[in-house]
Amino acid sequence: MRWLSTRGAAPPASFIDALFSGAAPDGGLYLPERLDPLPPARVRELTGFTAAEIGAVVGAQLLDGDISPEELSALVSDALNFPIPLVQVTDRAWALELFHGPTLAFKDVGARVQARLLHHFTDGTPLTILVATSGDTGSAVAQAFHGVPDTRVVVLYPRGQVSDVQEAQMASLGGNILAVAVDGTFDDCQRLVKQAFADDQLRTHVWLTPANSINVGRLLPQVFYHFIPGRIPDAIVSVPSGNFGNLTAGLIARRLGVPVSRFIAATNVNDVVPEYLRTGRYEPRASVRTVANAMDVGAPNNFERMQTLYGGDIEALRRDVSGAAYDDARVVAEISRVYRQHGYLLDPHGAIAWLGLQDALAQAPDAKGVFLATAHPAKFREVVEPAIGRTVPLPDVLEEALARPRISRNLAASYPDLESLLREF
Ligand SMILES: *Cc1c(COP(=O)(O)O)cnc(C)c1O
Numbered sequence: 001m002r003w004l005s006t007r008g009a010a011p012p013a014s015f016i017d018a019l020f021s022g023a024a025p026d027g028g029l030y031l032p033e034r035l036d037p038l039p040p041a042r043v044r045e046l047t048g049f050t051a052a053e054i055g056a057v058v059g060a061q062l063l064d065g066d067i068s069p070e071e072l073s074a075l076v077s078d079a080l081n082f083p084i085p086l087v088q089v090t091d092r093a094w095a096l097e098l099f100h101g102p103t104l105a106f107k108d109v110g111a112r113v114q115a116r117l118l119h120h121f122t123d124g125t126p127l128t129i130l131v132a133t134s135g136d137t138g139s140a141v142a143q144a145f146h147g148v149p150d151t152r153v154v155v156l157y158p159r160g161q162v163s164d165v166q167e168a169q170m171a172s173l174g175g176n177i178l179a180v181a182v183d184g185t186f187d188d189c190q191r192l193v194k195q196a197f198a199d200d201q202l203r204t205h206v207w208l209t210p211a212n213s214i215n216v217g218r219l220l221p222q223v224f225y226h227f228i229p230g231r232i233p234d235a236i237v238s239v240p241s242g243n244f245g246n247l248t249a250g251l252i253a254r255r256l257g258v259p260v261s262r263f264i265a266a267t268n269v270n271d272v273v274p275e276y277l278r279t280g281r282y283e284p285r286a287s288v289r290t291v292a293n294a295m296d297v298g299a300p301n302n303f304e305r306m307q308t309l310y311g312g313d314i315e316a317l318r319r320d321v322s323g324a325a326y327d328d329a330r331v332v333a334e335i336s337r338v339y340r341q342h343g344y345l346l347d348p349h350g351a352i353a354w355l356g357l358q359d360a361l362a363q364a365p366d367a368k369g370v371f372l373a374t375a376h377p378a379k380f381r382e383v384v385e386p387a388i389g390r391t392v393p394l395p396d397v398l399e400e401a402l403a404r405p406r407i408s409r410n411l412a413a414s415y416p417d418l419e420s421l422l423r424e425f
Contacts, residue, residue, distance in 0.1 A: 001064050003030040006308040015066045016121050019217045022210045030216050035255035043257040047230035052080040055224040079112035084225050089344045095373045102143045104376035110218030111144035117217045119148045129153045131211045132189035135162040136294045139169035141211045142177045152176040156189040172404035184413030195415045213245050214301050222249030229370040230258040236369035238264035238357035240349040242295035244302035266356030267325045268292045274323025291328045291383045292348040324356040335387040347377040
């Protein structure tokens with residue numbers, strides 16, 4: 001299988017090349033050259049499988065030739081060693097809980113598979129994954145690569161500007177994970193990372209790889225769990241979206257035959273995609289801070305993939321995807337209401353997906369639906385606890401991370417300092 005750039009001006013790449021390069025040389029993003037639907041009986045069977053089992057089959061189809069089915073199967077079952085349950089909340093709505101991995105957010109799915117794929121294809125040459133984070137991505141990437149041989153992760157975060165839990169998840173691991181607290185903002189961290197990737201001199205000494213969300217190694221495994229809502233045939237599937245990697249994976253799964261009637265692109269007030277679906281105009285803008293901060297994205301990087309999957313035809317996209325956006329007050333009120341009325345505790349991101357689904361179901365009285373719950377409510381205690389008027393116990397993995405000593409390095413927001421740190425190993 002070859003992978004093609006969304007901009008069409010780069011040569012086709014193998015999965016392996018796409019995995020190590022991130023973006024295509026023309027600045028576009030990679031998508032599989034073909035998305036052949038599986039036979040309906042096969043899809044029905046797959047929907048009853050675990051995400052790892054689905055991955056062994058669907059991954060083999062998308063990667064054919066690049067890795068043996070046995071190796072792929074072992075790799076995904078090692079990566080996806082946590083449950084992804086489909087939990088019924090009302091007579092018409094189910095939660096697909098993607099937050100049972102080590103950092104309690106759905107980014108574990110992508111990051112853990114990506115880590116193992118990178119390691120699988122490196123042949124023992126030491127690899128440095130360099131990443132800037134405002135919190136969630138860094139902790140998922142750090143956890144995902146922890147203990148993976150011949151790799152090390154250098155994660156840059158703005159000192160004093162990530163949550164206690166997030167810092168504990170990155171900075172308490174040690175081993176092959178180096179957490180670096182930068183004296184500066186998230187933008188400074190991103191700038192330093194960009195400078196390192198642009199430094200050809202450095203890159204002759206250190207094999208640097210990005211771990212950002214556009215990477216095919218993260219997109220691929222997100223396709224797997226999108227088969228699970230197929231257990232409820234022709235469900236409406238609501239996806240809480242920021243960079244739209246999760247929704248893009250859903251659109252790919254649908255092409256492969258998963259019987260989803262349509263998707264809801266549910267956002268917070270950073271609603272450039274819902275606005276595009278409504279007006280036909282795509283106007284990226286600076287992001288606004290919200291209670292669902294993992295979705296605070298003003299220029300979603302996977303929009304380009306969505307466009308390409310629909311050949312730029314907005315009418316076709318509108319048939320499959322509707323937009324919905326909610327402000328913080330609505331989100332907090334809904335967390336409280338759903339807890340009281342249904343005994344189900346939503347986190348702010350899942351709450352946005354729930355709201356999108358409820359509004360869609362109100363328009364389609366015979367329909368059923370699935371919303372994607374992307375973070376454990378305990379990760380957003382500061383929002384959830386006041387909404388429900390009680391404390392939310394911390395899961396063991398968070399308690400353990402908070403109890404471990406922090407081992408982070410301080411760094412001035414200066415490129416020469418980062419460069420010598422990267423050369424040190
Ligand atoms: C990253 C993230 C999202 C948004 O996913 P995208 O693929 O960027 O749209 C939603 N919820 C949580 C908890 C996240 O961490």
